[in-house]
Amino acid sequence: MELFSEIEDVIVEEIKKVFELDYFSIGTVQFGGIIIVCMVKFKDETKLNSQWKEFNSYLTAKFIPTVKDDYSKWNFYVFYFSNNIVNKSLKYEIENNKFSSRKIVIDNCESITATEINNVISEHITNDKIQINVENKEISTFNKNASLANILDKLSLSKKNDEDMQNALGQIENIFKDEI
Structure with missing residues (x-):
């Protein structure tokens, strides 16, 4: 052309x-x-x-x-x-x-x-000869962690209470400490 x-x-x-x-x-x-x-x-x-x-x-x-x-x-x-x-x-x-x-x-x-x-x-x-190659990577499915879900369900995110947030964070850290 x-x-x-x-x-x-x-x-x-x-x-x-x-x-x-x-x-x-x-x-x-x-x-x-x-x-x-x-x-x-x-x-x-x-x-x-x-x-x-x-x-x-x-x-x-x-x-x-x-x-x-x-x-x-x-x-x-x-x-x-x-x-x-x-x-x-x-x-x-x-x-x-x-x-x-x-x-x-x-x-x-x-x-x-x-x-x-x-x-x-x-x-x-x-610039019509530029080739862009996008690699499709396999994405693993997300699996819900029951322990984390339980902690988050108890936490009322609408309140944004610092004490509740700190408590939830502490519980999450304990779960991951136990897994290591």
Whole structure:
């Protein structure tokens, strides 16, 4: 099932002209509303390091104002792909930047295919591959202890008399002491 629906927009051609990119695509994911998803791959890590902020600002200034739906504006993702493992400090800086979109770095990715895009969306947006295993354990039946029941029957819980409660507790403790 295709999660990502690519959209054709003037911004796609503009961005390809302004930035040196190996890959760029913008589209939507239907998940509780329309989520805007941008996939981008710079030529190398040096370009990623020097241009990701400018790219993000350009996209925010040129594309986001055309989006009319508030849900989509608040649920805007940019995935930065890289062939190599991205430097931890750069990855941290990108992913923790709170301006305009949720940014995620996908490193060590040779090619951006429809399968890869669906996997990334599944892992980071829809989480539809999470498997929850609930183990049903056999529960033993409860057996009423006649001695405890007798003590509790004598105790009037509506009164909440401290002396009666202490007396009942003492009797219960004696029963269990005798069993050990």
